[in-house]
Amino acid sequence: MSAWETVIGLEIHAQLATRSKIFSGAATAYGAAPNSQACLVDLGYPGVLPVLNAEAVRMAVRFGLAIDARITRQSVFARKNYFYPDLPKGYQISQYELPIVATGAIEIVLEDGTVKRIGVTRAHLEEDAGKSLHEGLGALTGIDLNRAGTPLIEIVSEPELRSAKEAVAYMKKVHTLVRYLEICDGNMQEGSFRCDANVSVRPVGTEKFGTRAEIKNINSFRYVEKAIQYEVARQIELIESGGKVIQETRLWDPDKGETRSMRSKEEANDYRYFPDPDLLPVEIDEAYIEAVRATLPELPDAKAARFVAEYGLSGYDALVLTASRDLADYYEAVVRAVPAQPKLAANWVMGELSAALNKDGQQIDSGRLSAERLAGLLVRIADETISGKIAKEVFEAMWTSGESADALIEAKGLKQITDTGAIEQAIEAVMAKNPAQLAEFRAGKDKLFGFFVGQVMKATQGKANPAQLNDLLKKKLPG
Amino acid sequence: MHRQTLTQLAADLRARRVSSVELVRTFLARIEASQSALNAFVTVTAEQALAQAEAADRALGAGRGGPLEGVPFGHKDLFCTAGVRTTCGSRMLENFISPYDATVVSRLRAAGAVMLGKLNMDEFAMGSSNETSYFGPVRNPWNRALVPGGSSGGSAAAVAARLLPAATATDTGGSIRQPAAFCGVTGIKPTYGRVSRYGMIAFASSLDQGGVIAASAEDAARVLREMAGFDPRDSTSVDAPVPDYLAGLEQPLSGLKIGLLKEFFDTGLDPAYERCVREAIGVFERLGASVREISLPNIPLSVPVYYVVAPAECSSNLARYDGVRFGHRCAEARDLEDLYKRSRSEGFGAEVQRRIMTGTYVLSAGYYDAYYLKAQRVRRLITADFARAFGEVDLLMGPTTPTPAFELGAKVADPITMYLNDIYTISANLAGLPAMSVPCGFAAGLPAGLQIIGPHFAEERLLNAAHRYQRETDWHLRIPEAYA
Numbered sequence: 009m010s011a012w013e014t015v016i017g018l019e020i021h022a023q024l025a026t027r028s029k030i031f032s033g034a035a036t037a038y039g040a041a042p043n044s045q046a047c048l049v050d051l052g053y054p055g056v057l058p059v060l061n062a063e064a065v066r067m068a069v070r071f072g073l074a075i076d077a078r079i080t081r082q083s084v085f086a087r088k089n090y091f092y093p094d095l096p097k098g099y100q101i102s103q104y105e106l107p108i109v110a111t112g113a114i115e116i117v118l119e120d121g122t123v124k125r126i127g128v129t130r131a132h133l134e135e136d137a138g139k140s141l142h143e144g145l146g147a148l149t150g151i152d153l154n155r156a157g158t159p160l161i162e163i164v165s166e167p168e169l170r171s172a173k174e175a176v177a178y179m180k181k182v183h184t185l186v187r188y189l190e191i192c193d194g195n196m197q198e199g200s201f202r203c204d205a206n207v208s209v210r211p212v213g214t215e216k217f218g219t220r221a222e223i224k225n226i227n228s229f230r231y232v233e234k235a236i237q238y239e240v241a242r243q244i245e246l247i248e249s250g251g252k253v254i255q256e257t258r259l260w261d262p263d264k265g266e267t268r269s270m271r272s273k274e275e276a277n278d279y280r281y282f283p284d285p286d287l288l289p290v291e292i293d294e295a296y297i298e299a300v301r302a303t304l305p306e307l308p309d310a311k312a313a314r315f316v317a318e319y320g321l322s323g324y325d326a327l328v329l330t331a332s333r334d335l336a337d338y339y340e341a342v343v344r345a346v347p348a349q350p351k352l353a354a355n356w357v358m359g360e361l362s363a364a365l366n367k368d369g370q371q372i373d374s375g376r377l378s379a380e381r382l383a384g385l386l387v388r389i390a391d392e393t394i395s396g397k398i399a400k401e402v403f404e405a406m407w408t409s410g411e412s413a414d415a416l417i418e419a420k421g422l423k424q425i426t427d428t429g430a431i432e433q434a435i436e437a438v439m440a441k442n443p444a445q446l447a448e449f450r451a452g453k454d455k456l457f458g459f460f461v462g463q464v465m466k467a468t469q470g471k472a473n474p475a476q477l478n479d480l481l482k483k484k485l486p487g
Numbered sequence: 488m489h490r491q492t493l494t495q496l497a498a499d500l501r502a503r504r505v506s507s508v509e510l511v512r513t514f515l516a517r518i519e520a521s522q523s524a525l526n527a528f529v530t531v532t533a534e535q536a537l538a539q540a541e542a543a544d545r546a547l548g549a550g551r552g553g554p555l556e557g558v559p560f561g562h563k564d565l566f567c568t569a570g571v572r573t574t575c576g577s578r579m580l581e582n583f584i585s586p587y588d589a590t591v592v593s594r595l596r597a598a599g600a601v602m603l604g605k606l607n608m609d610e611f612a613m614g615s616s617n618e619t620s621y622f623g624p625v626r627n628p629w630n631r632a633l634v635p636g637g638s639s640g641g642s643a644a645a646v647a648a649r650l651l652p653a654a655t656a657t658d659t660g661g662s663i664r665q666p667a668a669f670c671g672v673t674g675i676k677p678t679y680g681r682v683s684r685y686g687m688i689a690f691a692s693s694l695d696q697g698g699v700i701a702a703s704a705e706d707a708a709r710v711l712r713e714m715a716g717f718d719p720r721d722s723t724s725v726d727a728p729v730p731d732y733l734a735g736l737e738q739p740l741s742g743l744k745i746g747l748l749k750e751f752f753d754t755g756l757d758p759a760y761e762r763c764v765r766e767a768i769g770v771f772e773r774l775g776a777s778v779r780e781i782s783l784p785n786i787p788l789s790v791p792v793y794y795v796v797a798p799a800e801c802s803s804n805l806a807r808y809d810g811v812r813f814g815h816r817c818a819e820a821r822d823l824e825d826l827y828k829r830s831r832s833e834g835f836g837a838e839v840q841r842r843i844m845t846g847t848y849v850l851s852a853g854y855y856d857a858y859y860l861k862a863q864r865v866r867r868l869i870t871a872d873f874a875r876a877f878g879e880v881d882l883l884m885g886p887t888t889p890t891p892a893f894e895l896g897a898k899v900a901d902p903i904t905m906y907l908n909d910i911y912t913i914s915a916n917l918a919g920l921p922a923m924s925v926p927c928g929f930a931a932g933l934p935a936g937l938q939i940i941g942p943h944f945a946e947e948r949l950l951n952a953a954h955r956y957q958r959e960t961d962w963h964l965r966i967p968e969a970y971a
Contacts, residue, residue, distance in 0.1 A: 048587060052807040054580065054814075055567045055589060055686040057721050087803050089850070091827055098806020151811070280850035282859060285693035285800055287722050 012209045012247075014240050015217055016169035018232075020182050021160050022192040023136065023200040024067045030135050030159035031058030031101060038198045042141070042152035050138075050157040052096030057286050060085075064159040065290060067191035068108045068133050069300045071161060074189055074307055075128055077112025079297055085133075085287045089280040094138035094151050102162075104281040107132030108290060114165075114185070115309060116177040117327055126178050127166035134160050155199075161191070167206065167217065172236035176229050179203060180331070184308050188333050202227040207239045208253070218243070219253040223267050226260050235260040239267050311336055319343060319350035328358055334373045345383030349390050356386060360403050377407060385413035393417065394424050395474050426473045428480065431464070434472065435484050438463045449485055460485060488513050490966065493558060493652035493706035500547055500557040507540035507547070507557030511601055514559040518603065518650045521970070525626045527645040529564045529574050531604035539601045546599070555713060556599030561654040563642050564605035565612060566592050566697070567686040571602075575688045576610040576620040576638075579808050579815045579834030589686020590718045591655060591697050598713035606641030606654055610836045611805065612662055612690040614638050615908045618899055619838040626895075627669060628967040629933060633892040636666030642700045643670035648970040653701035653710050657687060659694045660793050661887075661912025664924035667700050668887035668936025671926045673953065673963055674700040675707045678943045679919030680725035682711075683718030689804040691797040692723075694916040703963050704925065704953035708732035711946065727944065735947045736954040741775030743952065744880040749782040751885030751911050751938075763928030763935035764886045770959050771884075771952070781880060783872040788865050789914040790906060795849050795862035796917070801839075802846025808834060841902065870918040877942040882952055886911055887924040887936030911938060921946045925953045926962035934962075 029036055032049035049056045072079045086104035109131035115123050136158040141150035163182060169175045183201055186192035194201050203226055208218035223239060226232050238260075243253050257276070258267040306314075308330045315326035315336075330336045335357070342353040361372075361382065370376055385406065389399050394417060405416045417423055425431055438460060439446050449456040460481055464472055488510065491499070499505045515533050522528060536559070543557035562568060565575045567585035574580045588596070596602070609619040617625040617640025625640040627633040628648035635644040639656030643666035646654055656663040658676035667674030675698050682697040689695060697714065701707040712733065717726040747768065752761065772778055810816035810830030817829035835843070849858035876883060888908060898905040915922035920940055927937035937956075941949045957963050 051812060053587075053812075054573070054575070054583065054585070054688045054807070055565075057685050057723075059720060059722050089803050089806060091806065091809060093809075093811050093823065096807060096812065098809060099803050278852045280803070280847065280852075280855075282799060282803070282850055282855070285691075285723075286689075 011212055012240075012244050013212045013214075014171055014236075015167050015208045015210060015220075016172075016175045016236060017167035017206040018165045018169065018175055018179060019204040019206070020163040020165075020179060021202050021204075022163065022182070022186045022194075024064050024159040024161055024191055025193055026061055026063045026067065026159050028061060029157035030061050030064045030133065032157055034157065036158050038195075038200075040154055042150065043154060046138075046153035046156055050096065050153055052098070058101060058284075060287060060290065061159060064133055065108065065292075066300060067159075067189070068131065068161050069292065069297065070189045070191055070304065071131055071163070071186065072109035072112060073297070073301050073304060074185055075109075075112035075114050077128060077131070078110040079292055080106055080108055080110055081292055082106065082289045083108040083132075083292070084289050085284045086281045087284045090277045092137065093149065094140050094153070094156070096138065096153060096156055100135060100137060101284055101287070102134035103132035106289075108292075114178065114181055116174065116181050117323075118177065119173060121323065124174070126168050129164045129166050131161050131163040134162060136160050167208075172233045172240070175205065175236055176233045179232055180229060181308075184331055188305055188308055190305075196227045199227055203232060205232060205236055205239075207236055207243070209240060209243045209247070219255050221253065221255070221267070222257050223260050224257055224270065231260055231262055234265060235267055238265065242267065305333065319354070321350065321354055325354050325358065329354060332372070334371070338372050338379050341379030342383045342386065345380055346386045346390060349386055352386055352389065353383075356382060360400065364403075364407050381406060381412060388413055388417060392424060392426065392473065394422055395470070397474075398422050398424065398470055401470075422471060424473050425468055425471045426476060428476065431468075431472050431476055431480055432484070434464050434467050435460075435477075435480055438467060439484070446485070450487055457481065457485065489517060489649040490971070491652070492702050494703070494709055496652055497555060497558050497709065500543075501552075503547065507543040507601060508537060510557065511536050511540040511559050511603065514603055514651060517648070517970075518645075521648055521650055524631060525628060525644050525648060525650075526623050527607055527625050527641045527648070527650060528561070528604045529576070529607050529622050529641070530572055532571055532602060535571070536601050536603045543599055543601060553597060553599035553713075554709070555595065558600050559603050559651055560595060560600035561603050561606050561642065561645060561651045562592060563608050563639050563654065563656050565608060565657060565688040566655055567688065568592050568602070568605065571605065573605065573688065574622065575612070576608040576622060577835065577839070578621040581621065581815065583814055585686070587686065590683035590720065591714050592686065594713055594716075595655070595710070600710075600713075603651060606639070606645055608641055609638035609662075610839050611688070611801070612638040612657060612659055612695075613801070613838050613842055615661070615665060615905055616893070616895070616898065617641065617666070618895065619836055621836060624895055627892050628970055629671065629892070632894055633933070634669065634895050636669035636888075636892060638662040638666075639674075639700060640666045643667050643672055643674065646670070646672045646700050646702060647967060649702075649966055653699060653706050655697060655714070656700045657695055657697050658912075658916065659690050659696075659797060660916050661909040663698045663700060664887050664912050664922060664936065664938060665909060667924040668926075668934065668938075669892035671934030671962065671965060672700055672702060673704055673707055673923070673925055673957075674698065675704075675711060675923045675946065675949065676915065676921065677711065677715060677946050678725075678921045679916075680723050681715050681921070681944065681946065683716075683721045683724045685718050685720040689800075691800040692804060693800060694793075694797060696916070704923070704950050704957055705733070705736060707923075708736060708950045708954070711950075715946075725944075730947045732947055732950050735951050738951045738955075739775065740771060740952060740955050743771070743776040743882065745771055745776050745778045746781035746876055746880035746883045747778060748786070748883050748885040748940075749780050750786045755889045755910070756886055757890040757930055759930035760886055760889070760891060760935045763930055764884075764937055767925075767927035767937045767956065767960075768884060770956055774955055774959065779880065781876050781883065783869070783876060783914070785865065785868045785872050786914050789869060789917055790910055792862045792865045792869065792917060793909070793913045794845065794906060795858045796866065798842040798846030799850050799859050800846065802843045802850065805835070805839070805843055810834070838902070866917050869914055873914070873918045873920060873940075873942075881941070881948060882945075883940040885938050887938040888912070891930045891933035891935060915940050919943065921949055923949050923953055925956060926965070927960075928962055
């Protein structure tokens with residue numbers, strides 16, 4: 009039992025899926041040629057002014073409502089002042105004292121199945137900075153301002169996360185939410201969803217927070233877990249060997265699997281926040297909030313609860329299947345086609361289908377295997393045309409061919425043998441071919457039952473109905 | 488021809504009594520002849536102006552053209568003009584050519600105004616004497632030993648010497664009204680939000696407002712009518728209809744309630760200047776206005792509030808001049824910090840650097856509450872003082888400046904004395920109110936200015952009062968002898 013308690017707070021940056029930037033009309037699409045999507049406003053040219061993108065506000069309000077937060081009726085944009093080459097204006101427009109989304113909460117499910125409520129301190133709108141490019145430029149630094157002015161929502165949690173795993177569960181939940189709300193594409197490789205982790209440790213049973221380190225810009229769930237684990241171990245080791253944790257910003261190095269110091273508190277910028285005089289306060293009234301609320305989709309918690317109630321799924325299965333809206337929609341489409349088999353559908357979607365998608369690096373909405381085609385296979389399992397084992401073979405073929413289950417079963421002659429006479433015939437042939445094993449079995453070597461199942465299956469190319477085969481062998485083998 | 492007002496010139500152009508090319512040639516010749524003496528222009532765009540004048544003449548010949556078609560005009564050199572450099576009076580932007588036009592520039596072009604050049608100004612509009620310009624000081628046409636005022640010194644001097652019938656200007660703490668008073672011309676700073684700030688290089692965003700310097704209130708109304716109005720590219724511009732400022736000019740002033748700003752007549756006001764202002768008030772009384780004294784107790788705090796708020800905003804607004812994307816870049820930067828430090832130290836003059844440092848200080852952790860927040864609170868008190876006053880009177884009046892124009896170099900060494908020159912003008916910016924300066928006589932041979940302040944969006948009332956006054960007086964028609 010560790011004598012230390014971990015305290016984690018996350019600041020998640022989610023890029024809002026608006027078509028244009030938060031304060032200009034330039035496009036936000038990823039991957040364009042450097043500086044091709046930066047207009048004069050993004051470049052911070054003399055005389056230009058920001059104009060707030062109403063869609064970004066709507067998206068932030070959607071998020072606020074989804075986490076049951078208070079929406080600030082009059083939120084204010086502030087300037088965060090610092091010099092950096094990829095920050096064209098010399099300040100970032102953000103929100104400081106009056107963020108658009110005030111306190112809310114997000115529920116996560118812990119490993120033991122219990123539900124924990126994590127407080128969200130605030131969520132505010134801000135613009136992203138550009139990017140500094142170093143590769144292929146020798147000693148020079150290139151600046152790409154395509155990302156400058158891209159709208160972000162920064163979601164700040166209370167320091168209520170108590171382990172790396174909880175932090176990951178929380179981050180995944182936020183990831184799920186923003187995609188349900190269609191306010192962020194969630195693409196972590198492209199940096200659309202990333203986080204900073206504030207990590208500290210304190211002796212178990214104490215109230216006072218330890219000194220925290222902030223790990224910047226982590227862009228995968230796995231790295232969040234590893235970075236926090238590393239940082240916690242580092243801090244404990246440091247304290248136990250008589251040292252002191254200093255407040256600083258650290259970077260996660262995925263190659264070395266460690267965090268390292270970036271800058272200390274003393275070197276930290278004084279951001280000199282003040283209200284941006286170029287932008288009016290954002291006024292939000294009740295009517296607007298209600299209009300946005302009316303457009304909210306069924307949210308993951310509600311959907312999971314419904315899956316348990318309506319389809320008799322376990323809490324765990326419901327959680328997995330509602331992790332994304334596309335997955336949940338797919339599952340429900342399958343169930344609509346085989347209404348009597350919600351559990352079978354859940355097993356196949358979470359099992360074979362997920363494995364195949366993973367293996368090929370595809371998403372559920374790739375269209376590779378439609379819900380209707382998968383349902384066609386499940387119908388044949390349910391009506392015992394094929395066994396579960398054969399079904400896996402058929403699934404493989406469906407995955408690569410695009411054929412329907414029925415067509416494949418027919419073409420390959422995979423239809424299950426349920427004719428008792430045919431199965432008996434096969435059993436008898438196997439018994440005749442293996443007199444020695446038969447004698448051993450009858451002498452008490454029960455384990456050989458499996459051998460006979462295998463032999464008959466082999467003889468019938470796996471098509472014998474397994475339950476029938478079992479029953480018949482039990483009758484016939486003892487003699 | 489140059490003695491005519493913009494109103495007369497526009498009418499002559501429309502009636503084809505004069506061509507735009509003739510007018511532009513006349514004024515270009517005057518600009519050229521005066522440039523070494525006055526230094527009112529940073530850039531003269533003779534070729535483009537003549538080409539534009541020819542186009543204007545064709546349009547007028549065909550019975551087309553905007554309300555200012557063919558009228559020679561100039562822009563303060565902080566309004567961005569596509570293809571023509573916009574220096575902001577700074578070495579930092581010595582060679583900066585804007586890729587776009589400010590909204591004010593495109594609106595005036597659409598109205599037919601022909602740009603003859605860009606007018607000199609204090610660097611980044613920071614100054615009250617036009618001595619901070621990287622391109623050298625502008626001289627006062629009434630006496631070349633004197634400053635023209637600032638920061639729109641080029642605009643005021645050019646109109647006073649009739650190098651142009653009118654020009655744009657901007658006012659953050661008095662930068663339209665103070666030089667208008669020093670040069671004996673008419674200037675209006677509209678309500679904050681009335682004129683788009685898009686493309687107007689920022690000094691202090693919550694105070695900056697574009698306006699006009701012209702020979703008369705009627706001319707100013709004619710230009711402002713074209714400039715004003717909502718701009719979707721400026722979130723602080725107000726989406727409200729623009730009245731026809733010309734339509735209300737002749738309204739009689741009987742019944743008009745004028746408040747004399749008590750605090751503006753306190754010690755420090757030059758006695759001869761005060762006599763001019765009081766005589767002007769007498770004219771309004773004769774026109775049927777009633778006059779009473781009004782006290783705005785928080786007004787004396789305007790200068791300290793301004794010198795917290797304006798530098799704070801400027802320190803942030805000017806952060807973009809870092810030598811990375813545009814503007815001055817130092818030679819042979821060793822590293823990033825060296826690039827920043829040297830580009831900015833070389834590119835900005837002393838006054839700009841002083842304000843950036845002041846602003847950085849007042850926004851810093853530990854000082855923000857004591858300076859910036861407190862200044863904003865007092866700013867609200869000043870605004871409330873004005874709101875109370877306008878519950879009792881229609882317009883407030885007083886002197887524009889405490890003294891007439893002073894000598895070049897007289898205040899350069901003492902920034903505080905220089906700052907106090909704006910003591911009467913700053914409060915209107917803090918409250919976002921429209922305000923004018925109108926020539927009201929001569930104090931020891933130098934122009935004095937009557938300041939008129941109105942409630943938000945009362946430009947029509949201001950222009951009406953100024954116009955009626957100018958029908959009774961001829962101070963605004965006086966031209967310095969050397970330029971007559």
